[in-house]
Amino acid sequence: MSGKLYLIATPIGNLEDITYRAIKILKEVDLIAAEDTRHTLGLLNHFEINKPLISYYKQTEKKRSLELISKLLDGKNIAIVSDAGTPGISDPGEEIVKCAIENNIEIIPIPGCVAFVNALICSGMSTKEFSFIGFLSVNNKEKKDKLSEYKFDTKTLIIYEAPHKLIATLNTIYEILGNRRIVLARELTKIHEEFIRDNIKNILDKNIEPKGEYVIIIEGSSQNEKEYEIKILNEKTLEEHYKFYQEKGFNKKEIIKKIAKDRNIEKNEIYQYFI
Numbered sequence: 309m310s311g312k313l314y315l316i317a318t319p320i321g322n323l324e325d326i327t328y329r330a331i332k333i334l335k336e337v338d339l340i341a342a343e344d345t346r347h348t349l350g351l352l353n354h355f356e357i358n359k360p361l362i363s364y365y366k367q368t369e370k371k372r373s374l375e376l377i378s379k380l381l382d383g384k385n386i387a388i389v390s391d392a393g394t395p396g397i398s399d400p401g402e403e404i405v406k407c408a409i410e411n412n413i414e415i416i417p418i419p420g421c422v423a424f425v426n427a428l429i430c431s432g433m434s435t436k437e438f439s440f441i442g443f444l445s446v447n448n449k450e451k452k453d454k455l456s457e458y459k460f461d462t463k464t465l466i467i468y469e470a471p472h473k474l475i476a477t478l479n480t481i482y483e484i485l486g487n488r489r490i491v492l493a494r495e496l497t498k499i500h501e502e503f504i505r506d507n508i509k510n511i512l513d514k515n516i517e518p519k520g521e522y523v524i525i526i527e528g529s530s531q532n533e534k535e536y537e538i539k540i541l542n543e544k545t546l547e548e549h550y551k552f553y554q555e556k557g558f559n560k561k562e563i564i565k566k567i568a569k570d571r572n573i574e575k576n577e578i579y580q581y582f583i
């Protein structure tokens with residue numbers, strides 16, 4: 309019979325944030341696959357857990373997954389842990405889950421910390437709907453393109469960022485999304501835990517020197533794409549406004565109706581203007 313694959317959440321700073329169940333399972337499994345074995349050894353030593361460790365990180369994820377699947381098929385129970393938080397969330401884990409499903413291996417989540425969830429719930433921003441996009445690309449164009457996808461998204465946007473790239477990323481967010489309200493959730497669960505809540509410009513003006521780990525929470529757009537388009541059109545001349553709809557293939561009657569609606573004025577006024 310195949311073994312079981314456990315995905316175990318570990319603390320994101322404070323070692324007390326591990327569950328009883330996580331410790332119990334870590335003590336029971338045959339093997340622990342860890343993103344960084346030295347880092348995980350510290351955690352295991354703290355809880356007096358003595359188990360064989362194998363490395364499982366992004367660059368070796370595919371190859372290692374196959375090796376681990378073969379051990380699981382041999383009946384071994386395996387735990388996947390990352391350096392912090394929940395495996396598979398901006399961390400290795402996704403690959404082995406896919407392989408395990410293909411091989412009919414039972415997959416069991418052991419819940420616990422996720423940095424962005426804790427940042428979000430204390431942010432004061434809407435928690436009803438949100439988009440978590442993890443780390444942005446290091447490539448500037450890809451970074452801007454990704455952020456542009458969320459320009460009109462009314463959901464709260466959540467990003468992970470390394471401290472040495474934080475200021476550059478805040479500048480790009482400012483450039484693409486405008487001066488939104490944001491929350492920087494720093495060093496969650498650790499001694500220097502801090503929530504910085506302000507608009508991006510004010511935060512940039514403070515010239516902070518980022519230290520530690522950050523989650524960036526960005527308020528969703530207050531305008532949808534249609535509203536934005538109408539705002540821009542209303543700033544144009546009536547001729548330009550007319551041309552915009554003409555190029556979209558509308559006839560004169562339709563265009564006048566649309567312009568009147570966009571500008572909240574009588575159709576007749578527009579009609580008079582154009583004769």
Ligand code: SAM
Binds near residue numbers: 424495496523
């Ligand atoms: N798997 C983790 C999780 O469940 O949240 C995320 C791992 S990802 C490689 C690391 C990023 O998560 C950091 O760069 C930071 O953005 C965020 N992060 C992790 N721990 C954090 C903490 N204690 N405070 C703030 N952000 C944290």
